[in-house]
Amino acid sequence: MPPFRRPTLDENNRWFTAVVIGGGGVAGSLVSFLYSSALVLGVWRLSLGLIALPKDRAVRLIGASFLAYFAAEALATLVNYSGPSDLVEGMLANLPFVAFLIVLGRLSLTPRPDALRWAEYGSIGGAFGAGLYALVEVFVAGYPRAEGLAGNSGPFALVSAVLFGFCVAIAIYRRDHMRRIAGGAALFAAVALILSGMRSLWPMLLLSPLLLVWLLGFVPEAVFTRRTALAAAVAAVVIASLGYSTVQTRVMSLVRDFEKVDAGNYDNSLGQRLRVWSAAIELIEQKPVFGQGPAHARRALQAAASERGEKEITFTHAHNLALNALMRSGIFGLTAVIGMFFVPLWQAGRRRKDEIGQIGYAFMVTLCATYLVNGAVNISFGHDIVDAFYLYCMITTAYLVFGPSGTPRYVLLADGSRVTNPSAAAAA
Numbered sequence: 049m050p051p052f053r054r055p056t057l058d059e060n061n062r063w064f065t066a067v068v069i070g071g072g073g074v075a076g077s078l079v080s081f082l083y084s085s086a087l088v089l090g091v092w093r094l095s096l097g098l099i100a101l102p103k104d105r106a107v108r109l110i111g112a113s114f115l116a117y118f119a120a121e122a123l124a125t126l127v128n129y130s131g132p133s134d135l136v137e138g139m140l141a142n143l144p145f146v147a148f149l150i151v152l153g154r155l156s157l158t159p160r161p162d163a164l165r166w167a168e169y170g171s172i173g174g175a176f177g178a179g180l181y182a183l184v185e186v187f188v189a190g191y192p193r194a195e196g197l198a199g200n201s202g203p204f205a206l207v208s209a210v211l212f213g214f215c216v217a218i219a220i221y222r223r224d225h226m227r228r229i230a231g232g233a234a235l236f237a238a239v240a241l242i243l244s245g246m247r248s249l250w251p252m253l254l255l256s257p258l259l260l261v262w263l264l265g266f267v268p269e270a271v272f273t274r275r276t277a278l279a280a281a282v283a284a285v286v287i288a289s290l291g292y293s294t295v296q297t298r299v300m301s302l303v304r305d306f307e308k309v310d311a312g313n314y315d316n317s318l319g320q321r322l323r324v325w326s327a328a329i330e331l332i333e334q335k336p337v338f339g340q341g342p343a344h345a346r347r348a349l350q351a352a353a354s355e356r357g358e359k360e361i362t363f364t365h366a367h368n369l370a371l372n373a374l375m376r377s378g379i380f381g382l383t384a385v386i387g388m389f390f391v392p393l394w395q396a397g398r399r400r401k402d403e404i405g406q407i408g409y410a411f412m413v414t415l416c417a418t419y420l421v422n423g424a425v426n427i428s429f430g431h432d433i434v435d436a437f438y439l440y441c442m443i444t445t446a447y448l449v450f451g452p453s454g455t456p457r458y459v460l461l462a463d464g465s466r467v468t469n470p471s472a473a474a475a476a
Contacts, residue, residue, distance in 0.1 A: 057154060061158040063166070065166045068437070069440065070173045070174025070175075072210075072211075072433055073178035074174065077433055079433060086151050087146070097466075099156070100156075107446060111148040114388060120377045120383070121342050122138060124378060130344070134341065141342075151443050155443060156452035156453070172233040174237075176232075193245035202431075204240070205241055207437055209418045212237035213256035217410050217414065239286075256417070259410075259413060264407070321363075324349060325367070332378075335378060337379055337380070339381055349364075369427065370382060389416050392442060393412065411444075411445045415441050
């Protein structure tokens with residue numbers, strides 16, 4: 049029997065990347081557990097000198113934007129502090145945002161081409177998995193809407209929409225058999241998104257391909273062929289056939305909601321959103337600088353409805369990215385949320401990029417666009433799966449754009465021993 053060999057950090061990175069990027073839809077909270085574990089192990093490995101924090105100024109600015117979000121939420125928690133339980137939702141739940149530079153430092157042990165390849169594997173596998181899961185839930189188990197292991201249509205749809213964009217990108221820039229596989233995966237992700245019933249994200253089925261064709265300036269002519277057009281038409285027919293019932297139900301539900309709201313009945317999905325937005329604005333006006341605090345925002349929403357003599361609000365957040373940030377942590381929170389989109393896009397956009405960097409930037413734009421569209425009538429942060437998925441996708445895309453910029457002091461061998469990193473010794 050061959051001796052046991054522990055996987056290297058590079059090998060761990062590859063599987064970790066595929067599972068976290070691909071598992072958001074079908075694996076549920078497993079991705080947040082894995083990402084949180086990466087923070088704990090990353091701190092330990094950093095203390096041992098096995099990984100190094102990135103030294104690139106642009107990457108550190110991106111990391112600082114995520115730290116700013118943690119700081120804004122922590123500040124709002126302390127200003128509105130009422131007991132130890134506040135620390136769980138206001139600080140402990142946001143620790144993943146502290147991990148950006150640490151986890152990126154670990155990913156830097158993997159060559160960029162390999163990181164891209166395993167991100168492709170994760171995107172394609174996750175898209176197929178999400179589509180199959182949605183089909184089983186809706187057509188076999190009889191669920192009205194696909195939810196995935198998250199048990200919530202919102203995170204499932206958001207992850208599916210991002211994976212759809214990633215698979216479309218892979219289908220565009222790949223020049224081998226992976227193009228057809230990625231195209232099929234994009235079809236499955238689109239089916240998952242439609243069957244989730246999340247109407248607000250359906251426009252991404254058109255917006256993502258348009259963004260990617262614009263961003264990937266080296267799109268090969270082979271993409272624009274009669275065969276491709278026929279495949280796209282067949283895919284559209286398949287999506288329409290499988291999703292017709294869901295689309296019809298959700299569209300008619302929206303029409304009925306408009307009619308009820310117009311008649312003064314707010315006891316429906318649209319009416320609830322209008323009520324929660326109104327309540328959130330009142331709460332923001334009360335505490336515009338530091339907000340209500342992450343731990344108190346939910347109760348404050350419900351109390352606002354009670355004070356006005358309205359039916360209880362069942363939503364746990366403001367169902368709008370900007371309003372939710374202002375309600376939770378005030379102007380500091382909103383500034384930090386904007387920074388988590390603007391800083392990475394700005395820094396990556398101005399960096400001179402090779403082909404891998406251009407692909408990474410296209411992924412990054414697709415990721416941010418999907419989260420921003422979702423944030424119009426839902427949330428983009430504040431859910432464990434949604435947070436972990438965004439953070440690791442951003443780490444991966446940033447690494448593809450900027451590459452490694454830190455040198456660990458030591459290298460871990462297969463037998464568990466450490467040796468001095470020759471590159472670190474040369475740099476010293």
